[in-house]
Amino acid sequence: MEKKAGGETYTPKLLADFVARQIIQTACLETREGVLRVLDPAVGDGELLVSLLAQLKHLPRVKIEIYGFETNPQAKTIAAARLQCDFPTVPVHLEELSFLEYVLENFGNSDLFRSRTAEPFDLIIANPPYVRTQIMGAAQAQRLANQFGLIGRVDLYYAFLMGMAQVLRPRGVAGIIVSNRFMTTKSGSAVRSAIRERFNLRHVWDLGDTKLFEAAVLPAVLLVEGRNGHADERPTFTSIYEADQITEFRTLNPIDALEHDGVIEIPDGRRYRVRHGKLDVRGGSDAVWRIATEAGDAWLATVEAHSWGTFRDIGKIRVGVKTCVDKVFIRSDWDDLPAEDRPELLRQLTTHHIARRFKARENNGIRRILYPHEVKNGNRQAVDLEQYPRARAYLERHRAALENRKYVTDAGRKWFEIWVPQDPAAWEVPKLVFRDISDVPMFWIDKAGTIVNGDCYWLIAEKANAEDLLWLAVAVGNSTFIEAFYDHRFHNKLYAGRRRFITQYVERFPLPNPKSPIGLSIIEMAKAAYDAVGTDEGERLTVELNRLVWKAFGLPVEEIGG
Numbered sequence: 001m002e003k004k005a006g007g008e009t010y011t012p013k014l015l016a017d018f019v020a021r022q023i024i025q026t027a028c029l030e031t032r033e034g035v036l037r038v039l040d041p042a043v044g045d046g047e048l049l050v051s052l053l054a055q056l057k058h059l060p061r062v063k064i065e066i067y068g069f070e071t072n073p074q075a076k077t078i079a080a081a082r083l084q085c086d087f088p089t090v091p092v093h094l095e096e097l098s099f100l101e102y103v104l105e106n107f108g109n110s111d112l113f114r115s116r117t118a119e120p121f122d123l124i125i126a127n128p129p130y131v132r133t134q135i136m137g138a139a140q141a142q143r144l145a146n147q148f149g150l151i152g153r154v155d156l157y158y159a160f161l162m163g164m165a166q167v168l169r170p171r172g173v174a175g176i177i178v179s180n181r182f183m184t185t186k187s188g189s190a191v192r193s194a195i196r197e198r199f200n201l202r203h204v205w206d207l208g209d210t211k212l213f214e215a216a217v218l219p220a221v222l223l224v225e226g227r228n229g230h231a232d233e234r235p236t237f238t239s240i241y242e243a244d245q246i247t248e249f250r251t252l253n254p255i256d257a258l259e260h261d262g263v264i265e266i267p268d269g270r271r272y273r274v275r276h277g278k279l280d281v282r283g284g285s286d287a288v289w290r291i292a293t294e295a296g297d298a299w300l301a302t303v304e305a306h307s308w309g310t311f312r313d314i315g316k317i318r319v320g321v322k323t324c325v326d327k328v329f330i331r332s333d334w335d336d337l338p339a340e341d342r343p344e345l346l347r348q349l350t351t352h353h354i355a356r357r358f359k360a361r362e363n364n365g366i367r368r369i370l371y372p373h374e375v376k377n378g379n380r381q382a383v384d385l386e387q388y389p390r391a392r393a394y395l396e397r398h399r400a401a402l403e404n405r406k407y408v409t410d411a412g413r414k415w416f417e418i419w420v421p422q423d424p425a426a427w428e429v430p431k432l433v434f435r436d437i438s439d440v441p442m443f444w445i446d447k448a449g450t451i452v453n454g455d456c457y458w459l460i461a462e463k464a465n466a467e468d469l470l471w472l473a474v475a476v477g478n479s480t481f482i483e484a485f486y487d488h489r490f491h492n493k494l495y496a497g498r499r500r501f502i503t504q505y506v507e508r509f510p511l512p513n514p515k516s517p518i519g520l521s522i523i524e525m526a527k528a529a530y531d532a533v534g535t536d537e538g539e540r541l542t543v544e545l546n547r548l549v550w551k552a553f554g555l556p557v558e559e560i561g562g
Contacts, residue, residue, distance in 0.1 A: 010044045011127045011177060015212050015219070016051035018255045019175040022223050023123055024055050026202060027173040033061045039121040039167065041099035041128060041160055043068035046079030048125045053087050066092045067121065069099040099128075103163040120167050120226075124174035128160035158182070158191045165198035168226040174199075180206050180220035183289035184490060186504055192289060199224035201235040204279060204289065208241035209494065210254040210272065218494065235279040237291040239491060243273035288490065288504075296488050299555070303485060303510055306554040308519070311477075312507035314432075314469045315462035319503070320350075320452035321369065322420035324405050328398045329418060330453070332366045343391035345383065347371045351453040352435045355442045357478045357542070358526070359533040360433070369451055370394070373421045380423060382414045426460050427451060432470045433458045434477060434506065439498045441486075443477030445470060445530055457503065468523045472514050475526040478542070479549040482509060484558055512552035522548050 011019075029036070036059070040049050049066060056064055066083065070076040076096050083092045095102070106118040157178055168174055182188030183206070195201060203223040212219060238258055248262040257264040257274050265271045280292035311317070323329040330349060334342060349369040354361040370391060372383050385392035395402065395416045402408075403415050428449045433456050435442040452458045461467050476482055483499075490505050513519045525545050532538035550557045 011047045012212055013047060013051065014253060014255050015177065015207075015221075016047045017055075018258075019048065019125060019177060019221055020051040020055050022203070022221070023052065023125060023173050023175040026223060026225075027123060029056075029059055029062065032059060034063065036062045036064050036123065037119065037121045037169075038064060038066050038123045038125070040066075040068040041124070041126050041164060043070040043079045043094060044072075044075055044127065046082045048127060049079070050082055050086060052123070052125050053083070053090060064090050066090055066094075068092075068094045069097050069102060070094060071096065071098050100159055100163055103166055118167070120169040120172065122169050122172045124164055124168055124172070124176070126160065126164065126174065127177040128157035158188075161191060162194060162198070165194070165227075168199075168224075170226045172226040174222075174224050174226075176222045176224070178220050178222060180208070180218045183220065184504075189287075192287070195222070195224070198227060200227060200233075201279070202233075203236045204238070205258065206237070206239040206241075206291070206491075207254070208239060208272075210240055212254065236276070237279045237289075238274065238276050239291050240272050240274045241491075243271050245271070245273065247271055290489065290491055299484075300488055302555060303553050306512060306552065307510040308513040308516075309511045310507060311459070311473055311509045311511065313511070314466065314473060315459045317457055317459045317503045317507050318422060318426075318452075319420065320454040320456050320458065321371075321418055321422050322454040323369075324408075324419045325398075325401055328370075328395075328401060330367065330369050332368075334368055341390065341394065343370055343394040344388040345370050345372055345391045348448060348450040349453055350433060350446060350450040350456065352438075352442075352455045355435050355438075355456070356444060356533065357442060358444050358474060358530045358538075360444050360446065369453075371418070371421075371424075371451060372416055373418065373424060375423075375425045378425075380421065380425075382417050385416065420454065422452075424451075429460050430467055430470060431458045431460045432473055432477070434501055436502065437494065437498055437500055441477050441479075441482050441499075441501060443474045445474055457501065457506065468514055469511070471523045471526040471530075472511055472519060473509075475522045475529075475545045476509060476511060476549055477506075479546045480558070481546070481549045481553060481555070485509065510553065512549075516552075518548060518552045522552065 036056070038049070038052065038056075040046075043049065046068075049068065053064070053066070056062070068079070070079065073096055076094055080092065080094050083090070102118075161176065161178070164174055164176065182191050183204075201222065201224050203221075205221040205223075207219045207221065209218060240254055240257060243263050245263045247265040249257070249260045249264040251257045251260070251264050251266060253266055254272060257266070257272055260274050261276050263271055263273050275291055275293065277291040277293035277296070280287075280290045334346060346368045347370075349367050350360060351367060353367065372385070372391065372395070373380055374383050375381075383391075385395070399415065405415075405419065408417055408419055409415055431446050431452075433444055433446050433452055436455055436457060446452075446458070459470075461469050486499055486505065489508070494500065512522070514523065522545060525541055525548065529538055529541040529545060532541060547557055
């Protein structure tokens with residue numbers, strides 16, 4: 001499938017027809033007369049406009065006018081030809097211009113919110129480009145950030161959403177295809193808040209891992225109205241993700257499956273679980289978006305009633321070290337170097353390659369990191385390379401690659417430093433380590449003082465005599481209960497049921513009372529499971545721990561599907 005110049009993939013017809021159908025059903029156009037202005041801000045090959053126009057044919061008293069923007073001249077030519085061929089009587093105005101430039105020009109470079117100088121649109125159908133603003137260059141990214149209120153590492157489609165809010169007529173309707181990442185990430189909080197403030201949000205479809213696009217993107221569809229003074233009803237939320245439970249329905253494709261509630265199977269054998277509910281609006285306008293159902297809310301209420309605290313109460317969750325040039329700092333063949341060339345400063349490294357529940361597999365010294373930092377007088381600093389001649393000689397051989405990291409030296413750091421070195425003083429105490437991406441949770445205790453790589457996260461008990469909380473957390477983290485909690489509270493999955501175990505989720509994982517009888521039992525059993533890992537006794541203890549964790553939160557053990 002050909003891709004747009006901006007980086008996003010053209011919309012498949014199945015999804016284009018679905019979005020167009022939702023727009024028409026919501027817009028109530030049966031009695032509409034006069035001119036109907038339709039916009040696609042990122043036209044591509046015209047698939048979205050073709051789908052929408054095909055479903056507008058039944059409006060004899062309406063004069064439809066089509067407007068679109070596309071920066072790829074070849075794509076614009078293809079789209080224009082398709083629209084002319086299929087709808088020769090419909091006026092079509094396609095511009096080889098960025099939609100964002102159009103918005104900035106018509107609403108002012110200094111004040112995006114001044115009075116409109118161009119007529120708004122009645123219907124918008126869009127699949128804006130998914131491009132990080134950093135790719136566009138610093139100057140353009142800063143300009144968009146200033147005009148559209150963007151913060152941090154965000155995507156270009158955030159700006160498109162804000163621009164569409166400016167050009168959509170009150171009571172106009174828009175159907176927008178986006179990546180679902182913004183619904184659950186910290187960087188997406190500003191756009192979540194802005195969507196709720198600038199649109200009336202009607203329905204959200206999280207299309208999860210349906211693989212509707214060839215590109216590795218998990219899409220969502222937003223159905224919104226222009227702000228028009230009437231109350232914003234609690235939006236409907238639908239999600240669909242791969243599952244391995246017993247099939248309840250069979251459909252031709254994932255889009256048809258959205259009409260059902262439960263587990264469906266499509267002809268290629270894939271199964272999906274479809275859920276319908278409402279958007280959880282607790283926690284403010286910028287809160288993580290999740291589906292809320294009566295059963296799910298009752299489940300979470302039970303958990304909350306039995307919770308003593310969260311993982312955040314143990315300590316700060318830290319990401320592992322990030323060198324930004326791993327081939328220099330991290331190697332598995334250090335011992336193959338001649339002894340006179342083998343650098344000092346090598347430390348044991350924990351990565352996802354040795355991940356295992358409760359206790360990591362043996363590294364056997366194979367994967368190590370050259371760590372050029374130390375702690376002096378309580379402060380982390382770069383080592384004096386003059387004290388480590390073999391390390392200095394090794395790093396000098398790779399100096400060109402290391403100095404390419406301009407952001408390191410621009411930040412006032414030395415050319416050989418690791419970009420995210422973390423706190424060496426915290427590594428020596430026992431720590432809880434867990435994988436970033438995994439189909440099942442993978443938590444373990446590290447007692448060896450290893451350095452944690454950037455593909456994992458870790459935390460230590462920051463209060464005195466609180467180490468038992470780590471053992472409580474490792475038991476909860478490895479339970480099927482936490483899988484169910486994750487799916488109820490966040491439901492952010494990647495392909496094939498994999499989950500992201502990142503700070504903003506894990507810090508909210510609940511803990512039972514560590515001083516209660518069941519809490520004390522979990523702690524002692526977790527220590528025993530650590531000692532017995534890899535044995536039949538370890539497996540038995542793991543099963544019993546799982547049962548105790550569910551019981552600690554006042555719930556019966558559930559069978560967790562994909």
